[in-house]
Amino acid sequence: MTNDELLTYLKSRQLNNKTNNMIIVVDELNTLIDDIPDVTGISFIDDNIDVDVALNIKIDLSKVSVKDILTYALIYLKQLKLVDEYFDCTLPFNNKFDIVKFRSILQKYNRVVQLVCYSIEGLTIEEQMLFNELYYYNSPFSTFFIVISLIKDNFKTYFLTQDRVLDDRENYQKYKIIKPYTLTKGVE
Numbered sequence: 226m227t228n229d230e231l232l233t234y235l236k237s238r239q240l241n242n243k244t245n246n247m248i249i250v251v252d253e254l255n256t257l258i259d260d261i262p263d264v265t266g267i268s269f270i271d272d273n274i275d276v277d278v279a280l281n282i283k284i285d286l287s288k289v290s291v292k293d294i295l296t297y298a299l300i301y302l303k304q305l306k307l308v309d310e311y312f313d314c315t316l317p318f319n320n321k322f323d324i325v326k327f328r329s330i331l332q333k334y335n336r337v338v339q340l341v342c343y344s345i346e347g348l349t350i351e352e353q354m355l356f357n358e359l360y361y362y363n364s365p366f367s368t369f370f371i372v373i374s375l376i377k378d379n380f381k382t383y384f385l386t387q388d389r390v391l392d393d394r395e396n397y398q399k400y401k402i403i404k405p406y407t408l409t410k411g412v413e
Contacts, residue, residue: 228257228402235281237266240368246360246397247373254343254375258283261341274368279337280305287344291352292318294359295327298338298370308334318355320386324362331369343375350382357385360396372397 231249238245251257265279282301289297299314308314308330316327331338340359348356359372383391393399 231400231402232257232260232262235265235373236262238279239268239270240371241270242368243395244393244398245368245371247371248397248399249373249375250399250401251375251377252402254377257375258341258343265339267337269368274335274337276335276337279339279371280307281339281341283341283343285344286342286356287347291348291356294318294340294342294356295323298327298340299330302334302336302338307336320355321358321362324358328362328369337369337371339371339373341373341375345374345376346378353382354385357383357391360391361385361389 261281261283263281265281267277267279280302282298284294284297295316295318296314299308299312299316302308303310303312303314316323316330318324318327342356345353345356359370385391391397
């Protein structure tokens with residue numbers, strides 16, 4: 226898959242119950258981030274959610290703390306008037322239970338978001354482990370948010386809190402864009 230094909234894929238996706246999250250190893254971040262559309266047309270294999278677009282929320286983790294990711298996403302939705310104007314958008318991300326709250330809020334407002342995160346390389350191991358909780362949270366009923374990470378090299382850790390480990394068959398799909406900008410699935 227070429228760089229353009231990847232961007233086309235990010236314009237329209239069919240979602241499943243498990244591996245919608247993506248880790249994409251890239252050489253050049255700047256142009257790819259700028260070219261990612263604001264929304265992605267989505268459809269569901271099981272049709273269990275009546276939403277046809279996901280909002281792409283770009284999050285630079287060199288500027289936004291891992292603990293502020295959920296609050297950042299909710300403020301983004303509030304600025305677009307996609308949640309109640311009086312809604313308190315403060316939701317610190319401290320553990321997997323905060324993800325359940327986040328998902329419940331998205332479900333209440335019938336919103337699907339793709340958190341497009343980059344600058345992950347600067348995270349501490351502890352921050353990376355907390356960030357990985359976003360990948361781990363997958364179930365047939367949790368498709369209200371998806372995580373797409375653009376990284377320059379491999380994850381620092383596949384570990385999560387409480388001695389759990391991410392599984393690429395369950396939690397994410399991994400891709401690598403190699404020159405001349407070909408996307409290869411499952412490459413280490």
